[in-house]
Amino acid sequence: MNKRKFARVFTMALLTALAAPLMYGVLELPPPGQADAPAHSNVSAGYIEHGAELAGSENLVTGVLLNFRALDTFGEVLVIFTAWLAVSAVAGKGSETGHDSTPPSPVVDYVVRLLGPFIAIFALFVIVNGHVLPGGGFQGGVLLGAMLILLSLALGRESVADLVPVRSWIWLRAAGVLAFSLVALLGLPMTGYLFGLPIEPALRHALMIVLELGIGIGGGAVLAGLYFAIAGVESS
Amino acid sequence: MSPTDLFDLVLLALLLTCAIGIARLKDLAACAILFSAYSFFLCLVWAHRGAPDVAMTEAAVGAGITTVLFLTVIARVGRREK
Amino acid sequence: MTVVSSLASHIDYLVAVSLFLTGAWILLTSGNLVKKVIGLNIMETSVFAFIVTTGMVDEGAPPLVAAGLQGPFASPLPHALVLTGIVVAVSVTSLALVLILRIKAELGSVELDEIALAPKADDSAGQSNQRGSADE
Numbered sequence: 001m002n003k004r005k006f007a008r009v010f011t012m013a014l015l016t017a018l019a020a021p022l023m024y025g026v027l028e029l030p031p032p033g034q035a036d037a038p039a040h041s042n043v044s045a046g047y048i049e050h051g052a053e054l055a056g057s058e059n060l061v062t063g064v065l066l067n068f069r070a071l072d073t074f075g076e077v078l079v080i081f082t083a084w085l086a087v088s089a090v091a092g093k094g095s096e097t098g099h100d101s102t103p104p105s106p107v108v109d110y111v112v113r114l115l116g117p118f119i120a121i122f123a124l125f126v127i128v129n130g131h132v133l134p135g136g137g138f139q140g141g142v143l144l145g146a147m148l149i150l151l152s153l154a155l156g157r158e159s160v161a162d163l164v165p166v167r168s169w170i171w172l173r174a175a176g177v178l179a180f181s182l183v184a185l186l187g188l189p190m191t192g193y194l195f196g197l198p199i200e201p202a203l204r205h206a207l208m209i210v211l212e213l214g215i216g217i218g219g220g221a222v223l224a225g226l227y228f229a230i231a232g233v234e235s236s
Numbered sequence: 237m238s239p240t241d242l243f244d245l246v247l248l249a250l251l252l253t254c255a256i257g258i259a260r261l262k263d264l265a266a267c268a269i270l271f272s273a274y275s276f277f278l279c280l281v282w283a284h285r286g287a288p289d290v291a292m293t294e295a296a297v298g299a300g301i302t303t304v305l306f307l308t309v310i311a312r313v314g315r316r317e318k
Numbered sequence: 319m320t321v322v323s324s325l326a327s328h329i330d331y332l333v334a335v336s337l338f339l340t341g342a343w344i345l346l347t348s349g350n351l352v353k354k355v356i357g358l359n360i361m362e363t364s365v366f367a368f369i370v371t372t373g374m375v376d377e378g379a380p381p382l383v384a385a386g387l388q389g390p391f392a393s394p395l396p397h398a399l400v401l402t403g404i405v406v407a408v409s410v411t412s413l414a415l416v417l418i419l420r421i422k423a424e425l426g427s428v429e430l431d432e433i434a435l436a437p438k439a440d441d442s443a444g445q446s447n448q449r450g451s452a453d454e
Contacts, residue, residue: 011346015339022335031327033376035390040375044393051394052383060381060394061289061401069398076402083409087416126292134288134380138401142296149304219405223301226412230419231308248333255340255360264352271356278363285374286381286392290400294363297408302359309352309415313428317350 056197056204057131065136066211070195074184077176077215084173084222084229091229104154112154119147127216128209137212141219148224157233160224172221179214183207244284250277262317264310272303330371337364351421351428355414362407366400373397 030037047060047068055063065073104112123143130136151159164172186207187196197204227233254274258267275298283291325332341364344357373396379387381394422428425436 008347011343015343015346018342019335019339022338023332026331026335027324027328029328029331029372031324032330032371032374033378035375035378039372039396040393044373044395047394048381048383048391058382058384059289060383060391061397064394064398065401072398072402076405080405080409083413087412090413090416090420132382132384134382135292136289138405139289139292139296142293142301146296146300149301153304223408226408227301227304227308230305230412230416245329248329252333252336252340255337255344258353258356258360259340259344264350267353267356271359274360275363278367281367282370285370286378287370287373287397287400288380290366290370290397290404293401293404294366297404298359298363301408302411305412305415306352306356309418312419313352313422317348317353318429318431 056201056208059131059134059136061134062130062136062208062212066208067197070180070184070197070211073211073215074180074195077180077218080219080222081173081177084225087226088229091232108154112150116147116151119143119150123147123216123220127212130212131205131208137215138219140212141216142223144216144220145223145227148220149227152224152228152231152233160233169221169225172217173225174218175221176214176218179210179218183211240284244281247277247281247284251281263315264313264317265307265315268303268306268310271306272299275299275302330374331368334364334368334371337361337367349430351418351430352415355411355418358414359407359411362403362410366403366407369396369400369403 030039034040047064051060051063051068052058055067057063057067123140125140126133126135126143127137127140130140148160148163151163183197184195187194190196190198190203197207251274254270254277258270258274261267261270275294278298279291279295282294338361341357341360341362344360345354346357348354348357373393375390375392378390378392381391381397383391418428421433425433427433427436
């Protein structure tokens with residue numbers, strides 16, 4: 001048989017040979033949904049019981065992300081910022097013209113102009129209320145980034161240039177990394193640990209809001225920057 | 237089988253259908269749209285399992301950002317797979 | 319039979335494994351680079367589904383310890399892991415897509431068969447390859 005057919009048959013055999021131990025191993029786990037499985041009994045039970053007053057947020061996922069495992073979230077913010085650096089370095093200056101040369105229909109124009117501010121308000125609401133409602137920094141940041149992409153797609157590249165001054169893009173994109181570094185360094189004199197947030201509620205809440213705004217604005221600007229770099233829209 | 241179990245099974249079957257559909261199709265734009273549908277079904281599965289943060293993030297990132305990036309690249313690169 | 323009943327109770331995990339293998343199939347056997355990236359994304363999201371399912375509790379509430387909700391809560395740790403994972407997935411996808419755009423600009427095609435037959439771009443690489451390509 002020719003090379004391509006042999007490659008397909010070999011891949012199918014390889015994946016079937018991989019499927020058998022994977023499925024057998026998965027069947028050995030406790031069934032999903034049991035409340036007394038080991039996954040729920042040790043560390044998670046401690047987080048659910050004491051997490052709300054230790055972390056200062058009723059949304060336990062935000063508490064885990066921003067307080068207990070803040071170093072992992074710092075790594076995540078660094079990863080997405082580095083990805084934007086690499087993408088904008090590979091994509092170059094955007095010399096090929098982007099694809100928003102066709103004018104949108106007036107319906108799209110009107111609806112996007114109407115909905116844009118509401119999407120921005122909702123994104124800010126999700127960012128700031130991350131400690132009581134499901135949501136948090138990154139969710140609101142993705143909504144902000146999606147709003148900027150929507151504006152660029154529907155209204156042309158000048159609409160985003162009117163909203164955000166060109167020189168401030170790099171600071172907006174670095175907002176996540178800067179906010180996390182600031183809070184990490186502030187934790188050292190306050191509690192003696194690198195990311196230690198203090199116990200007293202007002203200061204801890206203020207620092208968590210700083211972190212959430214950092215992730216939100218930084219994440220949104222970086223995601224919009226990824227789209228601008230790939231679509232060839234000159235933004236910086 | 238309670239209604240919530242049936243809902244769960246239907247969602248999982250739709251996930252597998254989307255994945256197999258992406259494997260079989262040759263039109264890349266259709267694959268990108270099917271990937272967006274797959275991401276939405278995954279968001280529903282996670283919302284059903286008590287993970288609203290993850291569901292919100294997956295809906296915005298998978299069905300929004302990643303699909304827009306795919307369609308932008310497919311518009312430049314060519315729509316049919318040979 | 320106990321095998322059938324354990325298959326039925328672990329159906330969530332088995333579907334996640336099947337999605338992983340489907341994504342691996344798409345990644346390994348498609349000739350188009352963009353479709354390979356779609357397959358990579360399917361693999362990544364199937365792993366996220368698996369991780370979130372390990373933190374699931376039947377009839378459980380989302381992990382918000384507010385006044386109204388009580389009862390067994392879903393575990394918050396897998397959700398935090400998967401949120402970081404989704405960010406890493408979008409970073410990898412965007413970097414792969416921008417490299418595909420450069421490949422298309424430099425070599426003219428994103429099909430693997432056509433890339434293998436494309437002439438080398440610059441002469442300096444071609445001269446050092448001409449001696450080694452006699453035995454191809």
